[in-house]
Amino acid sequence: MRYAWKSWTPYLAWPVLALVLSLLLWGLLQVHLQDEEKRARGVALQEVALHARSYAGQLYRSLEALDQMTLYIKHGWESSPAEFRLERFGLEAGRGHEAAFYGTIVGRNGRLLTSTIPDPRDANVRTEPFFRVHAESPGGRGLFVGLATEGHFSGQHVIPFSRRLADPDGRFAGVVLLSAKPEYFMAGYDDVALGKYGFLGILGPDNETRLARVGDKVFLPEDRPLVGPVRVFSENSGSAVESGGWFSDGRARFVSWQRTAGYDMTIVAGLDRETALAGFVSYRRAAINNAIALTAAFMLLGIGGGIASRRLHTRKRELDRVRATYRTATESGADGFFIARPRVHAGGQSDFRIEDCNARAADMLGLRREELVGFHIGDLFHTRAAQQLTALLTTAHERGLYEEDLDTSQLGLRAKRWFHLRVVRPDGDLAVTMRDVTDARLHLQELERRGNEDVLTGLHNRHWANTYLPQAAEDCASHGLRLALLFIDLDGFKAVNDTMGHDAGDDMLRHVARRLRDAVRPRDPVARIGGDEFLVLLERIGGPAEAAAVAERALDAFRRPFRTIKGSRTIGASIGISMYPQDGGDAETLLAAADAAMYMAKTSGKNGYRFFDQRFSDAIRDRHRRELELVHAIEHDQFVVYYQPRVEVATGTTCSFEALVRWAHPTRGIVGPDEFIPLAEERDLIVELGELVLDKVCAQLAFWATTGQAVVPVSINVSGKHFRDSRILRVLKEAIDRHGVPPHLVELEITEASVIDGGEEVIHAMHALQKMGIALLVDDFGTGYSSLAQLQRLEFDVLKVDRAFTRELNRSNEGRVLFTAIITMAHALGMRVVAEGVESREQLQTLKALRCDEAQGFYISRPLPPSVSQPMFTHRV
Structure with a gap:
């Protein structure tokens, strides 16, 4: 038993120590809180005593002022009772219904003689205390202060202040009465200092309450706000703490009183105990909460310390057992x-x-x-x-x-x-x-090797490049070194796949990989990142010359034919080079720069290398931006069609219009076709744009037809790409049917090159269009490579001579002869001739002399935006 007690002693010491500290803490806190409460009570009593003395002085000055005023009125009336009128007196404080007090003179019969009260009531005050006390006292009693009551003349609650009036023989002649509103004496109540439940009271010589105020409310004597023992206020001044039995609202207050000098009135001020001690109560609550928290912490510390001591002791005993069994458990x-x-x-x-x-x-x-x-x-x-x-x-x-x-x-x-x-x-x-x-x-290394290796060539793959390039760039940045990236794209490899098959293509890629490994330095890694795209990384190089030397060796590797399973074939390579750090500070930027440089090499003739050029890259980005804008413009129909008239040379009257598309750019305004038609042709957007123009022209023709005037045909420029799979037939027929336009009002302009390159598909589509009643025009004749036999076979309706021939009409005899030959040839084939680019009257006169059918150009009219009706022109020569 004794051993068990000793073994528990170290564990109990912690809780006992925590208990002792907790008891000490609570004892000190109790003493401290008593001192703080005593201090708070003392401060409250000092504050309320200060309010009592301050308001007692204020009350004395108010009573003295009222006393002097009654004496003044008494003397004035007794000196000349017939002439003394308070209505004309101008008593400053007694004007209006909102005055603080009123002045009144009552005759010996109790009736009002004169007063500052506006419209006073008719009443007799003979039975009122303030009247009787002067009437029944031969010598008078000086200033008499009555209890607050409802005024007979004003109808408001007032406190009467009165003096006796005497005639020249000293007999009672009436009363001087000053009626003061109770609020006049409570105006000095300090809302901030006394608060919502503060008390301010005025006691008479009999210690009975004459007037009181609690917060915003004023109490009259009948309200009995102060119900405590009056003997307490028999002394001139004092302070006390009362428990709530003195006041009708039952609230406990710190109370102080002060008797005024001369008028035997007592001021009682009260400060609500709950309000005054609110700060101490809050402080006490916080202190007790802190003490509870500290006690809990002490007890937890004691319990935790005991448990920890017990565990340490137990662990020490178990440690030897654990170590003894440790080896046995781990050996197997x-x-x-x-x-x-x-x-x-x-x-x-x-x-x-x-x-x-x-x-x-x-x-x-x-x-x-x-x-x-x-x-x-x-x-x-x-x-x-x-x-x-x-x-x-x-x-x-x-x-x-x-x-x-x-x-x-x-x-x-x-x-x-x-x-x-x-x-x-x-x-x-x-x-x-x-x-x-x-x-x-x-196993993991093998998986990583396979994940970073191109299966076909054995080179590194794109995954390796994406992982290794950022590390290489970071290493160069930390050591201040240079790095070059060679982006290699094979020239003509697609033709190998198309003509020799994919097996031969794969075989060629393996040969390319071997030659590239032999061409570069042994330490330079080579990767295949796409179908026929390769990457060479040159680390720790001296400058661009070293990168150019490696690129030259790589190009030399492509000068010998490649032997494949399907035969020999020669291909080339275009190499783009980017340098770190001048062309990019990270792997992604370097790779994009090398790709852009490779594109530069492609556009410069292929089978060469180019270093990255920022200006060329910016041009590519600008072109890409314009392509995206053009796609957006077609999707959102940002195009308008202008119309340039063609006139009969012989008569000068309008016979047709050419539809010319314009781009209504949202920021640049109207953009001419030279800026976007070539781009649309190159990016295969011309078909969608042409179909949009076809629909707009048909819609415009249908609108012009509604005006009732005769409408002349409109010619539309179409690309040779429209004729693939006879798409132009379907699109044009749908547009004509949708808008109800007669086919003869639609003409199509086709360039010579479009006809020759299109082959038989174009010819069949043209014949089908002519059967529909649509006229066909050869546009820009003379700029291509057509022949008379070709024109005869195609059976065009109209031949439009390029403006370059029109420009030479009056400049040389050869130009006039050539134009004459074109007109003669066209007329022989049954075609009308239109001269494009007419810019002067002299040109028009020459064309008339040469029997040219129609003219078109700025001299006739510039392209016009669509109008309400189809514009007509007459140009006489």
Whole structure:
């Protein structure tokens, strides 16, 4: 029993100490709170006493002023009662219904003689105390102060102040009456200092309440706001704390009173105890809460300390048992375990001592257990390995948990293995678990190799490039080095796949990979990042000249034919070069710059190399931006059609119009066709744009037809691409049917090149259009390579001569002869001739002399926006 008690003594000491500290804390807090409450009460009593003295002085001055005023009125009336009228007197404080007090003179019969009260009531006050006290006292009683009551003359609650009037014989002649409103005496109530429940009262010589105020409310005598014993106020001044029995509202207050000099009136001021002590109550609540929290903390500390002491003692006893069973539990496992204890040598250098280990751990390190236990890390390994392993264990000791894969070759072991170390610090020692992960590591490396290798060529792939390039750029940035990126795209490789098959193409790609590896430096990695796109990374180079030399060797590798399984074939390569850091500070920017430079090489004739040029790249981006704008414009119909008239040369009358499309750009305004038609042709947007124009022209023709006037045809320029698969037939027929336009009002203008390049498909489509009644025009004749036989076979309706021939009409005899030949030829084939670009009267006169059918140009009219009716012109020559 005695042993059990001793074993529990260390654990009980903590709770006992916590209890003692808690009791001491509460005792000190009790004393402190009593002192604070006493101080707060003293401050409240001083404050309320100050209010009582202040208001007593104020009341005395008010009574003295009223007393002097009654004497003044008394003297004035007694001197000349017939002439003294208060209505004309101008009593400043007695004017209006909102006056603080009124002045009145009452005759000996109790009737009002004169007063400052506006429209006073008719009343007799003979029975009122203030009248009787003067009427029944031959010598008078000086100033008499009555109780607050409803005034007979004013109808308002007032306090009467009166003096006796005497005639020249000294007989009672009436009363001087000053009626003061109760609020007049309560105006000095301090809302801020006294608060919502503060008290201010006026007591008469009999210590009965004449007037009082609590907060915003004024109490009259019949309200009995003060019900306490009057004997307390028999002394001239004093203070007290009362529990609430003195006041009708039952609230406890700090009370102070002060008797006025000369008038035997007493001022009682009260400060609400709850309001006055609110600060102390809040402070006391916070202090008690803090004390409760500290008590709880002490008790938790005591309980926690006891539990911790018990656990430490228990753990100490169990530690030996754990260590005894540790080796038995770990010897049969596949993992190695050992326990390391930190040691700090002289000079602050750290080391770790092996406290225990299992046989598996010793075997992994190529030692026996006896060669490990009891030795330090510095004794077991060479200097560099010891430093690395000590640093690892130090980091684990600081963090509490650490994991890392360790290469045994770094420890000086012969066999290259990988161990996964997991180090945990349960207390001051480190528990180290070693697991052989060599097989998993080798498998992971193989997966990583496969993930970064192109299956077809054996080169690195795009995934490798995306991973390696940022690391290479970061390494160059940290060491201030240069880097070059060669983006290689094969020229003509698509033709190999198309003509020789994909097997031959794959074989060629393998040959290309081998030649590129031979062409570059041994340390420069080569990657295949796309179908026929390759990447060469040049690290730690001197400058652009070195990158250019590698590019030259790469191009030389393509000058010999490639032998494939399907035969030999020669292809070229276009190489774009970007340099770090001038062309980009990160891998993504460098790759984009090399790609842009490769595009420059492609557009410069292929089979060469180009360095990145920012201006060319900006031009490409600007072109791409314009392409996107054009696509957006077609999708949202931002185009308008202008109409340029053609006139009969012989008569000068309008015979047709040419529809010319304009781009109503939202920011640039009207944009001419030269800026967007070539781009639309190149990007295969011309078909969609042409169909949009076809629909707009048909809609405009239908609108003009509604005006009732004769409508002439409108010719529309169409691209040769419209004739593929006879699409133009379907689109045009749908537009004509949708808007109800006669086919003969629609004409189509086609360039010579479109007809020749289109082949038989274009010819069949043209014949079908003519059967529909649609006239066909050869546009810009003379700029292509058509022949008379071709024109005869196509059977065009109208031939439009290019403006270049019109310009030469009056400049040389050869120009006139050539134009004459064109007109003669066209007329022989049954075609009308239109001269484009007519800009002067002389040209028009020459055309008339040459029997040209129609003319079109700025001299006739510039292209016009659509109008309400189709405009007609007459140009006489």
